[in-house]
Amino acid sequence: MAKYVYPAIFTKEKDGKYSIVFPDLDGCYTTGDNLADGIYMAEDVLAFTLFSLEKNNQSIPNASEKISAPKGSFVNYIACDTFEYHKIHNTKAIKKTVSIPEWLNEKAIEANLNFSQVLQEALKMKLGAI
Numbered sequence: 001m002a003k004y005v006y007p008a009i010f011t012k013e014k015d016g017k018y019s020i021v022f023p024d025l026d027g028c029y030t031t032g033d034n035l036a037d038g039i040y041m042a043e044d045v046l047a048f049t050l051f052s053l054e055k056n057n058q059s060i061p062n063a064s065e066k067i068s069a070p071k072g073s074f075v076n077y078i079a080c081d082t083f084e085y086h087k088i089h090n091t092k093a094i095k096k097t098v099s100i101p102e103w104l105n106e107k108a109i110e111a112n113l114n115f116s117q118v119l120q121e122a123l124k125m126k127l128g129a130i
Contacts, residue, residue, distance in 0.1 A: 003081045004050055006063045008042050010035075011073040022078075024061050025049050042078045047085035054082055087129070 011019045018038035022028040022045075030045040032038025053060055069075045098119070100108075108115065123129075 005079045007067045009069045047080035051082040
């Protein structure tokens with residue numbers, strides 16, 4: 001998982017909404033009710049598309065450095081972080097069996113610690129994912 005930047009073509013429609021397409025990524029497009037919503041939706045669809053490619057071990061196309069937009073449209077570069085996307089959207093709990101020394105288990109129970117929470121916090125800290 002990584003950080004990416006891709007160009008998107010924004011086209012304002014007659015109703016004031018925006019159509020957004022990423023020419024470097026097949027099937028990566030969205031719409032927005034206004035420009036701010038369009039940028040938000042573009043970030044989301046870009047992260048979703050790239051995360052899906054990563055998850056399926058598919059190659060990630062290079063982003064074009066220069067791209068031109070048709071008349072009435074403009075190009076805007078959109079950034080996303082697939083690691084952050086993964087953290088937000090993939091929160092399914094996975095059961096793990098772990099072994100710890102008996103004395104540590106007793107101390108943790110005495111301290112009323114939540115084992116799952118402590119393990120999650122320790123893993124996040126160890127992985128720098130906080």
